[in-house]
Amino acid sequence: MKDLTMSLYCGITRRRKSFWCCRLLSTYVTKTRYLSELKEDDDACKKAQQTGAFYLFHNLAPLLQKSEHQYLAPQHSLLASLQKPEMETELKGSFIGLRKALFQLNVKDASLLSTAQALLRWHDAHQFCSRSGQPTKKNVAGSKRVCPSNKIIYYPQMTPVVITLVSDGTRCLLARQSSFPKGMYSALAGFCDIGESLEEAVRREVAEEVGLEVERLQYSASQHWPFPNGALMIACHATVKPGQTEIQVNLRELEAAAWFSHDEVATALRKDNPSYQQQNGAFPFWLPPKLAIAHQLIKEWVEKPTCSILPA
Numbered sequence: 056m057k058d059l060t061m062s063l064y065c066g067i068t069r070r071r072k073s074f075w076c077c078r079l080l081s082t083y084v085t086k087t088r089y090l091s092e093l094k095e096d097d098d099a100c101k102k103a104q105q106t107g108a109f110y111l112f113h114n115l116a117p118l119l120q121k122s123e124h125q126y127l128a129p130q131h132s133l134l135a136s137l138q139k140p141e142m143e144t145e146l147k148g149s150f151i152g153l154r155k156a157l158f159q160l161n162v163k164d165a166s167l168l169s170t171a172q173a174l175l176r177w178h179d180a181h182q183f184c185s186r187s188g189q190p191t192k193k194n195v196a197g198s199k200r201v202c203p204s205n206k207i208i209y210y211p212q213m214t215p216v217v218i219t220l221v222s223d224g225t226r227c228l229l230a231r232q233s234s235f236p237k238g239m240y241s242a243l244a245g246f247c248d249i250g251e252s253l254e255e256a257v258r259r260e261v262a263e264e265v266g267l268e269v270e271r272l273q274y275s276a277s278q279h280w281p282f283p284n285g286a287l288m289i290a291c292h293a294t295v296k297p298g299q300t301e302i303q304v305n306l307r308e309l310e311a312a313a314w315f316s317h318d319e320v321a322t323a324l325r326k327d328n329p330s331y332q333q334q335n336g337a338f339p340f341w342l343p344p345k346l347a348i349a350h351q352l353i354k355e356w357v358e359k360p361t362c363s364i365l366p367a
């Protein structure tokens with residue numbers, strides 16, 4: 056049971072929320088303060104776990120149930136000690152890689168499982184203090200690890216990534232990496248360098264990947280992304296100067312990049328993800344699924360291609 060116990064992720068949030076709803080006491084502030092208390096108070100957290108709901112993971116894969124074209128993420132109360140195969144049989148599910156299942160989960164489960172997996176992965180990779188080399192100790196909530204010998208506290212981290220939809224006023228620029236599913240194009244993405252502002256990261260990534268200079272940019276939204284190690288995706292719209300639109304693809308980073316018309320993109324947005332090969336051997340053009348922030352950015356542009364954008 057040890058490996059499974061280590062991988063339980065507690066969903067106390069949900070159980071507690073419904074409890075408060077029943078009593079009409081629920082406010083965002085009350086819930087937030089309660090969760091903050093659980094992070095610091097091991098005894099309060101242990102008590103909450105007795106009535107909490109858990110997602111179950113094995114080797115970072117969540118236990119899911121397949122239902123037609125969807126995956127369901129069942130929650131459990133504290134479980135008896137069982138090995139993986141018995142656990143799957145008992146709970147009528149299987150441990151499935153999150154990458155495979157993410158886009159077939161509902162929004163709430165996808166978000167909680169992504170958070171859970173990122174946190175479990177961080178704990179797995181931070182077993183030892185980088186200063187003393189001693190094993191670190193997790194608190195009950197899993198919100199930090201402490202080195203017992205020098206008291207250094209380690210908090211879970213995520214990496215900022217910018218994702219930018221570049222437009223020239225009438226068309227938008229989409230690109231693909233060779234690792235993307237065949238035919239899928241997306242907005243430009245890249246890790247922020249240390250010391251950079253969001254605006255600087257957007258300008259650098261666009262210049263590095265497609266050889267264009269951003270003239271104006273506008274923040275759109277952000278999203279936690281669990282792969283590869285927990286990223287905060289920060290999504291922006293950007294424009295380049297009219298007449299300065301010649302793409303120079305950086306082939307070390309991208310397989311292809313091109314300008315797409317409003318009609319082409321609007322049509323692709325209406326389609327499901329067709330990863331089938333056409334008779335001529337090509338794969339049809341398609342866009343990231345609804346849950347991905349890239350999809351939201353592209354949808355925003357299709358709905359309002361000339362939205363006001365600030366100078367970069």
Ligand SMILES: NC(=O)c1ccc[n+]([C@@H]2O[C@H](COP(=O)([O-])OP(=O)(O)OC[C@H]3O[C@@H](n4cnc5c(N)ncnc54)[C@H](O)[C@@H]3O)[C@@H](O)[C@H]2O)c1
Nearest residue numbers: 214216241242243244245246280282283288308343347349
């Ligand atoms: N394009 C999309 O639609 C999309 C959507 C969702 C998520 N993402 C994510 O955005 C992330 C960044 O995109 P990218 O791969 O184009 O980044 P990128 O353009 O910065 O290129 C990746 C390269 O940058 C280097 N690098 C610099 N800092 C790094 C760091 N902190 N971690 C890892 N590598 C680092 C590595 O050499 C790596 O090979 C990817 O991990 C991807 O999962 C992209």
Ligand SMILES: [Mg+2]
Nearest residue numbers: 243244245308
């Ligand atoms: Mg990139």
